[in-house]
Amino acid sequence: MSATMCQVMGFLVSALGFAGCIAATVMDMWSTQDLYDNPVTAVYQYQGLWRSCVTQSSGLTECRPYFTILGLPAMFQAVRALMIVGIVLGAFGLLVAIFSLKCLRIGSMEDSAKANMTLTAGIMNIVAGLCAICGVSVFANMLVTNYWMSTANMYQTGMMQTLQTRYTFGAALFVGWVAGGLAFIGGVLLCIACRGLVPEETHYKAVSYKSAGYKSGVGYETKNTAVKSDDGRRSYPSKHDYV
Structure with missing residues (x-):
């Protein structure tokens, strides 16, 4: 695969991952109500990063935003921060990647500058993908912990089993994992x-002083431009040339 094709493929895949991160962040189904013990219910609940929703059997859906910041768990706020950081880094990474495309000429920008910009864009997208994966994984860990804690409480209370609401993985988690992986x-x-965009460096060979007409230098070679006479001797000025 050529460097240009690899760069274009990386840009397109990163763009898909960036779009997926935005979609996962704004989705409401990060956690959905578990209906294993109660498959028939008149109310279905699901929650996102920004609001919680309730869907009734009649088809009416009502969503209520979180009107507090300090009242939310610290890990929940950390997930919000990771997703936002991932989106911001992905946006800057795509912006840098657009100007570093080899097929796009902007003024007299050299290939070495494009290679550095491509490397910067790649690092930004890698960090953005890791932020999205970490954020989704932390939220999934919270769901698993709360699920088993709720299950233990249900077995202890017995009579309160029907009143206990448990939440499981929502569609936004899978979207976030895929988006983070793509980024x-x-x-x-x-x-x-970026390695293929760097122009090939000119390699200079050191030539021995005994070579015909060359003097060896450090890292480069220079040719001795002294003019030779017909009989092979160098035409240096002597005292007989002046009257």
């Missing part, structure tokens, strides 16, 4: 492409 893969492709 990470896109960043890796951009980092790989």
Whole structure:
């Protein structure tokens, strides 16, 4: 795969991951009500990062935003922060990647500058993908912990089993995992492409002083431009040339 193709593929994959991160962040189904013990219910509840919703059997859906910040758990706020940081880094990474595309010429920008910009964009997208994956994983860990704690309380109370509401994984978690993976893969492709965008350096060979007409230098070679006479001797000025 050529460097240009690898760069374009990394940009497209990163763009898909960025769009997926935004979609997962704004989705409301981060956690959904578990209907294993109560499959028939008149109310279905699900929650997101920004609001909680209730759907009735009649089809009416009502959502209520979280009107507090300090009242939310610390891990919940950490998930919010990770997703926002991932979106911001992904946006900057895509912006840098657009200007670093080899097929796009902007003024007299050299290939070495494009390679550095491609590497920067790749690192940003990798970090953005890791932020999204970590945020979704932390939220999933919270759901698993609360689920088993609720299950233990249900077995202890017995009579309160029907009143206990448990939540399981929502569709937004799977979207976030896939989006974070795409952003990470896109960043890796951009980092790989930056090596092919660097122009080949000119390698200079040191030549011995005894070579015909060359003097050896440090890291470069220079040719001795002294003019030779017909008989092979160097035409240096002598005292007989002046009257």
